[in-house]
Amino acid sequence: MESGRRWSCTDLTMNRRRFLTTSSTTVATSFVSTVQAATGGKARVAVIGHTGRGDFGHGLDTVWLELPEAEIVGVADADKAGLAKALKKLKLEAGFSDFRAMLAEVKPEIVSVALRHLDQHHAMVMASIEAGVRGIYMEKPFCRTLVEADEMLEACRSNNVKLAVAHRNRYHPVLPKLKELLAEGLIGRVLEIRLRGKEDRRGGGEDLWVLGTHLFNLAHYFAGAPVACSATVFQDGHLVAAADVEDGAEGIGPLAGNEVHARFEMASGVPVFFDSIQNAGTKEAGFGAQIVGTDGIIDLRIDKDPLAHLLQGSPFSPKNSPGSWVPISSGGVGVPEPIPNLGHLVGHHVMQAKDLIEAVQEDRAPVCDVEQAHTTVEMVAAVFESHRLGGHRVAFPLKTRVNPLTLL
DSSP states (O other): OTTTTTOHHHHHHHHHHHHHSSSSSHHHHHHHHHHHHHTTTOOOEEOOOOOOTBBBBTTTTTTGGOOOTTTEOOOEEEEHHHHHHHHHHTTSOBBSSHHHHHHHOOOOEEEEEOSSSSGGGGHHHHHHHHOOEEEEEEEOOSSSSHHHHHHHHHHHHOOOOOOOOOGGGGGHHHHHHHHHHTTTTSSSSEEEEEOOOOTTTTHHHHHHHHHHHHHHHHHHHHHHHHHEEEEEEOOOEEOOOOGOEEEEOOOTTEEEESSSEEEETTSSSEEEEEETTOOOOTTTTTEEEEEETTTTTEEEETTTTSSSEEESOOTOOOTTOOOEEEEEEETTTTTTOOOOTTTHHHHHHHHHHHHHHHHHHHHHEEEEEEEEHHHHHHHHHHHHHHHHHTTEEEEESOOOHHHSGGGO
């Protein structure tokens, strides 16, 4: 594809047809074998960022320097000054102002779509798949609409591309331990899962998109797939209307609301609640999830160490069962974390990058894969779709695949 060309609907349709006729397994095996022979077993990684428009995310560029099994072979940044800094940081000789030119020249096995602005994610992912990459690690949120999410999901499936999204906490080894403890009845019967965003200046719609997707990914893990949603969105105390819709920050697209209240029905039968209010006064302390049971609460504080705590006893009879919060590690309740340097491994994407390389080599899904990324976008869209329909219950999969706010 020539440098600078824009994707059109016709391009995407033709590419989908070509993807569907490709023998993806054969291509993947051949490509990986060729790359490994040329690099002594190291995965060839290319990084895409955009200084001033999402930059290089939260370390999705430099993590590859920590992995002896990876080699960074190229970096792209449309910003000239940013590219110069990236070259120095990533210890590279030459870079690219156009990511498509980089993909064509360096022929990476893995691409890191590092920038946070999601309006560029779709084009970069589709171009990477078209270029023949086998793995993609990308910043969240996944993309702007279900139309884009559907396109990327289909392309990954058809070409056997392993795509992972940087919901870091999904990789934390305490999560499977928590599932085990819940199954054993640690907090009795699970009644509900409560989620809150950071509730800073971004509280409401932006919080839902940028940070709520982390929480939805965790809720999906514990409660199963979403079945239905009912929600309302407010702007300064009134229900959001068409006049409130503006172009959102970080490439989100049409956005509205500084207060969100949503309820999800999940496959497990456990309801999930999400709330975010702009400048709620908690100084980001509310950012996390609580799994509430008849005999206790498990608290997950996003990106904190330790990630999980337990408060045992009935949440409805605090006087009869007073207690204190006890940390939970991958070893169990009150057990010191047995994995050395775990905070760094999870927080700096080391576990995630290693998992993606292994997923490509073993032909399996990454821990936080494209299917889960697609679900987070559908959960966000469901909030706005329910609001658009007067707070009525909307079922998954959603019939509306465009941004619901454009239909107000």
